[in-house]
Amino acid sequence: MRSPRIEINLKKIAHNARALVNLYGSNGIKISGVTKAICGHSEIAATLLQSGIKTLADSRLENIINMRKNGIKAQFLLLRGPMLSQTEQVVKTADCSLNSEITVLKSLSKFALKLGVVHQVILMVELGDLREGLMPDDLNKTITQLLALKGVKLIGLGTNLACLGGVIPDEIKMSQLSSIARSTEKKFGIKLKIISGGNSANYQWFKHNTTVGLVNNLRLGESIFLGCETIHRKPIPGLFTDAFELVAEIIEVQQKPSRPFGSKGQNASGDTPSFKDRGAMKRAILGIGQQDVNITGLTPISDISIIAASSDHIVIDVHESNLKVGQEVRFQINYNALLSLMTSSYVSKLMI
Numbered sequence: 001m002r003s004p005r006i007e008i009n010l011k012k013i014a015h016n017a018r019a020l021v022n023l024y025g026s027n028g029i030k031i032s033g034v035t036k037a038i039c040g041h042s043e044i045a046a047t048l049l050q051s052g053i054k055t056l057a058d059s060r061l062e063n064i065i066n067m068r069k070n071g072i073k074a075q076f077l078l079l080r081g082p083m084l085s086q087t088e089q090v091v092k093t094a095d096c097s098l099n100s101e102i103t104v105l106k107s108l109s110k111f112a113l114k115l116g117v118v119h120q121v122i123l124m125v126e127l128g129d130l131r132e133g134l135m136p137d138d139l140n141k142t143i144t145q146l147l148a149l150k151g152v153k154l155i156g157l158g159t160n161l162a163c164l165g166g167v168i169p170d171e172i173k174m175s176q177l178s179s180i181a182r183s184t185e186k187k188f189g190i191k192l193k194i195i196s197g198g199n200s201a202n203y204q205w206f207k208h209n210t211t212v213g214l215v216n217n218l219r220l221g222e223s224i225f226l227g228c229e230t231i232h233r234k235p236i237p238g239l240f241t242d243a244f245e246l247v248a249e250i251i252e253v254q255q256k257p258s259r260p261f262g263s264k265g266q267n268a269s270g271d272t273p274s275f276k277d278r279g280a281m282k283r284a285i286l287g288i289g290q291q292d293v294n295i296t297g298l299t300p301i302s303d304i305s306i307i308a309a310s311s312d313h314i315v316i317d318v319h320e321s322n323l324k325v326g327q328e329v330r331f332q333i334n335y336n337a338l339l340s341l342m343t344s345s346y347v348s349k350l351m352i
């Protein structure tokens, strides 16, 4: 079997997706399945659709284009605010996008009219995490301009927290979003179909509140794939946290000193690391490195530990285990490791 590889358990992903659809659905919240961490992989996308998810959301147009090309039929939402230079392609490719810039909306409108389509728009509201979104005070001005445009239709408001600033989507933030939505509907005499409250970080808010206000949508990636919420990275009860595993092959096992010997300068990464002298030890090398995976996101499943890594090698301490060249070792992965592994063309993707 090819190494390194990421083993992807579609049954576990399906279970997680269905459980989250049911959980949030119990209080009127629909799930958009976020496919960016899996680079829009079409078998995984199809699994999400078979599990009760109707909308697929991705931050990259390339992934949406690929999913469509591979026959995935869904509503597609572009998560990252469109680049002005992409607007024609966005209108051609995505049914809906998250937006915050009127210049971009004008351009989307222009191309939607040219193509004879209506592009749906969710306006993002900044509630403190300081990534995308209009400050609440600036919202009405943009909505006034947006409603005057043809070819684009305002279908909802959204917010995104816990991504850049680590701001928690708590009851205060979610009530704020609901009240902004309520006053927007009233002021402009419109009905907003979607109030999108956030991402996998919204789990605690949902669990600890009996009312969700007007929030009726969440965009979920990590909790579907890795089975956890993202404020404390605690597992969500009943979900699988091991739907993905990394497998890498041992290419060298040797008894060596634990501390580098010779006069020392920088290593390949430009660091000058120091190692404790623990005497002689058995060290193994894996045929995978920083070009393939974000090393900090790996947790060994067996009794080994990572010592260090360079672009194509990870050096491990094999402890007491009797590992040999050609054998494989397994790792649990976090979101950043998942992102990098799915992106690397050197890592094969095995569905199990």
Ligand SMILES: *Cc1c(COP(=O)(O)O)cnc(C)c1O
Pocket (backbone or CB within 6 Å): 034, 036, 059, 079, 080, 098, 160, 198, 199, 200, 201, 219, 220, 221, 222, 223, 230
């Ligand atoms: C990535 C992303 C999400 C999904 O976040 P998860 O933590 O993986 O659930 C939701 N919304 C936006 C705007 C995103 O960029």
